[in-house]
Amino acid sequence: MSIAFEETTRPSQYLEQLQNAECDTSRKLDWLVVTYNDSAMIQKLKEFVGEKEMEMLEAPRGSEDVCSESMIDAVTWAIESAAVDHLLLVGHSWMGPESNGRLEWREGESTASKSFTSPDMQTSYDRLIKSAAKTQAEIQHAKESFAAHVNRYREIESIRSAVDSGRLRMYSLFYLAQSGTFLVFDAARQCYVAIGK
Secondary structure (H helix, E strand, O other): OEEEOOOOOOOOHHHHHHHHHHHHOOOOOOEEEEEEOOHHHHHHHHHHHOOOOEEEEEEOOOOOHHHOHHHHHHHHHHHHOOOOOEEEEEEEOOOOOOOOOOOOOOOOOOOOOOOOOOHHHHHHHHHHHHHHHHHHHHHHHHHHHHHHHHHHHHHOHHHHHHHHOOOOEEEEEEEEOOOOEEEEEEOOOOEEEEOOO
16 A cells, blocks of 8 residues: 655644554555655565565655655554554655756767767767766765755654664665666665665
């Protein structure tokens, strides 16, 4: 089940929706996923994690809601009251509102007949390099922001004590929208690791 929110999320809406979801079902909230509202990523995430019963809280893409007080209140409630066993935080490379994750090509121009050193080709090449550098900077910013969010969740007393006691398992994935793949954020080492390493 997914719970998506608009940009105008009321402060308590995440908690209200999560409480309603728990009341509406007879199943236990085993997995809680905190992520961004991106249908392509959600589909890949479901394929990646398999057939698990997951409750998803989806913040608007481009917002900081994944670490807002209202989201933290909802997650804390789920751990303390609904006895969630697994918490999965999922970051996104298109976190910022300015980011589109796409390289900018000048449409309508063929470069096949131009030499690499021609002024037009050099200009296109420069734009491509600048666009790629901008995209990399946006991804790096999104990674740093997500790492800070994970660290903030890890510092919350109820989450920290649940993890330390073994009652809660916490995971962190980062979605690279440009390639449609996930990285693991290793909170202990504060670094991103390719899946399978």
